Amino acid sequence: MDLHFGDSKPTDEERAAVDTLLGPPESSWEGADRSDADLRWARGGREARARRDLLLPGLHAVNDRVGWISEGALGYLCRRLTVPPAEAYGVATFYAMFSVKPRPATVLHVCTDLACMAAGAPELCEGVESRLGPGSGVTVERGPCLGLCERAPAALAVRAGDPVRTAVAAPATVERAVLTAGAPGSAAEEPPAARALPQAGDPSLMLLGRVGVVDPADLDDYRAHGGYAALRRAFALGPAGVIREVTDAGLVGRGGAAFPTGRKWQATASQPDTPHYLVCNADESEPGTFKDRVVMEGDPYALVEAMTVAAYAIGAHKGYLYLRGEYPRALRRMEHAIGQARARGLLGDDVLGQGYAFDIEIRRGAGAYICGEETALFNSIEGYRGEPRSKPPFPVEKGLFGRPTAENNVETLVNVLPILTGGAEAYAAIGTPGSTGPKLYCVSGSVERPGVYELPFGATLGELLELAGVREGLRAVLLGGAAGGFVRPDELHVPLTFEGTREAGTTLGSGVVMAFDDTVPLPRLLLRIAAFFRDESCGQCVPCRVGTVRQEEALHRIAERAGAAAADDVALLREVGRAMRDASICGLGQTAWNAVESAIDRLGAYE
Amino acid sequence: MTAIPLGTPRLLLAFTLDGEPVRAPEGSTVLDACRAAGKDVPTLCQGDTLTPKNACRVCVVEVEGARTLAPACSRKAEEGMRVRTDTERVRHSRRVVLELLASSVDLSTTARVAEWIEEYGAEPDRFGPDAARVDEEPRIDNTLYVRDYDKCILCYKCVDACGDQWQNTFAISVSGRGFDARIAVEHDAPLTDSACVYCGNCIEVCPTGALSFRSEFDMREAGTWDESAQTATTTVCAYCGVGCNLTLHVQDNEIVKVTSPHDNPVTHGNLCIKGRFGYQHVQNRD
Ligand code: SF4
Ligand code: SF4
Ligand code: SF4
Ligand code: FES
Ligand code: FES
Secondary structure, rough: OOOOOOOOOOHHHHHHHHHHHOOOOOOOHHHHOOHHHHHHHHHHHHHHHHOOOHHHHHHHHHHHHOOOOOOOHHHHHHHHHHHHHHHHHHHOOOOOOOOOOOOOOOOEEOOHHHHHHHOOOHHHHHHHHHHHOOOOOEEEEEEEOOOOOHHOOOOOEEEOOOEEEEEEEEEEEHHHHHHHHHOOOOOOOOOOOHHHOOOOOOOOOOOOOOOOOOOOOHHHHHHHHHOOOHHHHHHHHHHHHHHHHHHHOEOOOOOOOOOEEEHHHHHHHOOOOOOOOEEEOOOOOOOOOOOOHHHHHHHHHHHOOOOOHHHHHHOOOOOOOEOOOOOOOHHHHHHHHHHHHHHHHOOOOOOOOOOEEEEEEEEEEEOHHHHHHHHHHHHHOOOOOOOOOOOOOOOOOOOOOHEEEEEEHHHHHHHHHHHHHEEEEHHHHHOOOOOOOEEEEEEEEOOOOOEEEEEEEEEEEEHHHHOOEOOOEEEEEEEHHHHHEOOOOOHOOEEHHHHOOOOOOOOOOOEEEEEEOOOOHHHHHHHHHHHHHHHHHHOHHHHHHHHHHHHHHHHHHHOOOOOOOHHHHHHHHHHHHHHHHHOOOOOHHHHHHHHHHHHHHOOOOOO | OOOOOOOOOOOEEEEEEOOOOEEEEOOOHHHHHHHHHOOOOOOOOOOOOOOOOOOOOOOEEOOOOOOEEEEEEOOOOOOEEEEOOOOOHHHHHHHHHHHHHHHHHHOOOOOOOHHHHHHOOOOOOHHOOOOOOOOOEEOOOOOOOOOOOHHHHOOOOHHHHHOOOOOOOOOEEEEEEHHEEEOOHHHOOHHHOOOOOOOHHHHHHHOOOOEEEOOOOOHHHHHHHHHEEEEEEEEEEEOOOOOEEEEEEEEOOEEEEOOOOOOOOOOOOOOOHHHHHHHHHOOOOO
8 A cells, every 4th residue: 555645734733633643753754853864764654554544533532632634634644544535535534523614622513403494493493593693603413313312402512622521401502502502511410310200210221220329430330239149140150151141031133123132242252253242322313312321320340240141142352332422421421430340350360360451442433324324333432424324244143343243232241240230030020022132212302201111021111101291182103213103193193012013013213202293394303314324324325425415306396295296206217216115225214214104194294 | 357377176166047957167256147147237347457346336136035136246146146137126226227317427438338328228317407416527637547437436546556466556446435435645636746657557447538638538539539530459568577568559640548457467457658659659650
């Protein structure tokens, strides 16, 4: 590889940001001043290239410090990592949180997604934009769900510097959002995570029981509340025993695909190729989802412990926690928890004195929904564009860095703790035969008590909404998020299980339940969903890249129409949607049309 | 696929193609099997010298038991698999994909596409006159070749040819995402400020004419490009000892572009700047 780095220079600050992450350069081959010795030896190449996966952290480092990524900064980072600048440019421009054009140090991300839209996001955006015009030193970015839907409408301020400052305004008024953007350093602390749990204090909670009860910063408190009992049991059972328990418990993935977790672990554990990796997908970006955030903010050690158990079962010594870039508080809590666990011998070379080595590295996403797709997530960690890979080969065979990898999301992993402490049998007794255990739901929209709910599988949609206090005039419920589907107010008897929702022709997806009353204009919701997928398509394959655009155009044309006037465009939507579902590479393109289709078929959106 | 005569005999897999039993060597793709059986499967991002990115999705086929359609160019043949290449479902996806492409970029110089549009009954115009298009101006920033991304279908072939599959220069990649994704050099700069070494291997693999010789681009603009009046002569490059094969395309006694045979086992169609572009001295008649 003959690399050409151009001659734009980094500023001192940009250089410092990169060097803080990578250490100072060792020779002129990677960006230091040239010394005589450098003329006689060459370095870089293979050794540096193996650090390609530090590209995303490097981009974060610069963006955090300066607020955007200049040519000089990108060039310097590329030199340090032996990454071709064209590829790094492709990566930097892939993520919504980065900018390769100069911009003010403060960015205010204002959510325009579904729950926030129902709670007045359009007015909020207009108000904020008119107050924070050019010259205010703040860039206002309208964007997708920030995962704060229970406190909609939401805004997140990020001010570059050393250190970078972040602050959340939710629920946001124009006033509060502007204040937060003006002084993110002195903004009020967010309410504790437990405020997102309307059931807080309920002793029957298995997954959320510790949220609000333990101090998320205190490892001893976690242990005093039953922490690390599951890991001890895991060591007693051995890896095969853990996999057996998880299989017998009937645990299936909670991310939407509902794949049996035990089978995935078994398949990974049995691969002869090494090393094995564990990846925890904490990139929850499905509009309307915030449960992973609440778990990570309120009970971070539970995730550390669960990842350790999973890694032990599959024979991995390294785990990556891919955490959503828009979750600064979850990031801080997890960083702290991992550091404490390491200091106390619960991570590292000799976990719990059992001679088993395991450690966790956090990787921050940078604003790309598609990175929640497992293979896109691997590419993102590896320092490539977050484009999904085509399967086969499957991750259990060739995943992260081309090695056998088990990938699970946060909710799936924390289920492993009660399985091990209470036993598979007790766990399997919860829920229904086809969907065992407890399930988390993110309820938002037109309800009195939005938040994360934990119920055994099998409760009906109506029961859940009743708990949340559904408001008068319910018009529709979006199940499963933007990739899910709408159901009607007369379908609330649908049991919330994988088989029950499937039978009812819809999906449980990731557990999103968004209620909309009749004040929310349906065509606007559908347009927002279409815009979301158009924005978040990685652009790799034609049906999704162009199909999402054509669908959004058709929805714009019929926004104000119905009946025969809309019929042509509805037919067009169907034809494009069918090809997207059949021919797209990944789940994003395959499901992008689900919600709109269900709105047309079940709600009669354009009749 | 380039025929390489050496190697151990490979296991033959048995499966069915449109109901007919077929056999294909282990490791071959469904597309290989289709072509061997004389079926015409449309392809755009597949290239004979590259590992396909399976991004265009015009080659999709139905594999029994699969939830979605599969790209024939990349799906490996498996024992016992049942593949259908001509169902209504397959034809529907191919038609819509062609419509989506043709409604967003200029396919006028993409080989065979007009034929497929006809065959599948695609009507790109039905998305209306306001359908968003890529709308890029041709980038003419050097004397050797032109990048006209208004014709680009993002097949990734040039990226792969410039990157780890052939040239190892990594001068281009995809930037942005979604409908805004584009092929670009670092910082989206002019080619002359980039890492490009002008081997032209990206032009060699580009299926759409988005990348073309400056000579071809200028002649097309002037309306003097006439493929039917051209001859193609394959010869050996005289510059260095590698001895690459060159195919000289000549119109009116002038070399108008240089390609290279893909089935050459040494170069697989790749050249360097001299062989690809250094032909002016041949026709310098003063
Ligand atoms: S379906 Fe969409 S997101 Fe998935 S690979 Fe294709 S373009 Fe990318
Ligand atoms: S420029 Fe040509 S080769 Fe490159 S992606 Fe576009 S169409 Fe493909
Ligand atoms: S094309 Fe380049 S490498 Fe090939 S023979 Fe000519 S000068 Fe040598
Ligand atoms: S935070 Fe706005 S919809 Fe989720
Ligand atoms: S030729 Fe198979 S996907 Fe493009």
